[in-house]
Amino acid sequence: xxxxxxxxxxxxxxxxxxxxxxxxxxxxxxxxxxxxxxxxxxxxxxxxxxxxxxxxxxxxxxxxxxxxxxxxxxxxxxxxxxxxxxxxxxxxxxxxxxxxxxxxxxxxxxxxxxxxxxxxxxxxxxxxxxx
Numbered sequence: 001x002x003x004x005x006x007x008x009x010x011x012x013x014x015x016x017x018x019x020x021x022x023x024x025x026x027x028x029x030x031x032x033x034x035x036x037x038x039x040x041x042x043x044x045x046x047x048x049x050x051x052x053x054x055x056x057x058x059x060x061x062x063x064x065x066x067x068x069x070x071x072x073x074x075x076x077x078x079x080x081x082x083x084x085x086x087x088x089x090x091x092x093x094x095x096x097x098x099x100x101x102x103x104x105x106x107x108x109x110x111x112x113x114x115x116x117x118x119x120x121x122x123x124x125x126x127x128x129x130x131x
Contacts, residue, residue, distance in 0.1 A: 006083045009037040010045050014054060014079050018071035018127045025064030045083055052082035071131070077122035087122075089115045 003011075012035040020026065028046060032039040046065055049055040056068040067074070081087065090111050 003080070004084060005041070006045055007080045009035070009041060010049060010079050010083045011076070012037060013042070013045065014049065014067070014074060014127055015130055017055070017065075017067045018131045020066075023066065025058050025062065025066050027064040031065065048083045049079075052078065054078060054082055071128040072126050074127045075123045076125045076127075077119055079127075080122065087115060087119055089118075 013031055016031070016035050017026075026034075028042055029039060031037065031046075032042050035042075037045070046055065046057070050057050050065070053068055054074055055065050057063065057065050077087075090108075
């Protein structure tokens with residue numbers, strides 16, 4: 001399994017906000033430069049982070065983006081899930097995609113346990129642990 005660029009960039013942005021001036025809004029172009037994230041890619045990531053409630057946005061001259069929660073309340077799982085969707089190790093683990101042998105398949109059971117363990121570990125680490 002590999003963390004995608006979208007998740008990497010989202011982690012950078014949220015990590016930056018954890019140490020940034022509290023309650024200050026940052027414009028997208030500022031975030032792009034500070035976090036070394038291509039501006040063309042950043043817009044979509046910011047949309048996902050706002051939609052999931054990790055960031056809030058404000059329109060206008062003094063607007064931009066800022067954390068909507070305390071860093072202690074945002075986990076790595078929250079960030080990755082906001083840009084990637086649910087973590088899936090194998091398609092047979094997606095609800096509604098079970099293969100014909102999933103009930104008796106030892107691989108299915110092992111992969112499901114790995115997925116659950118990964119999610120639990122990601123939920124243990126919050127953004128404030130990283131700064």
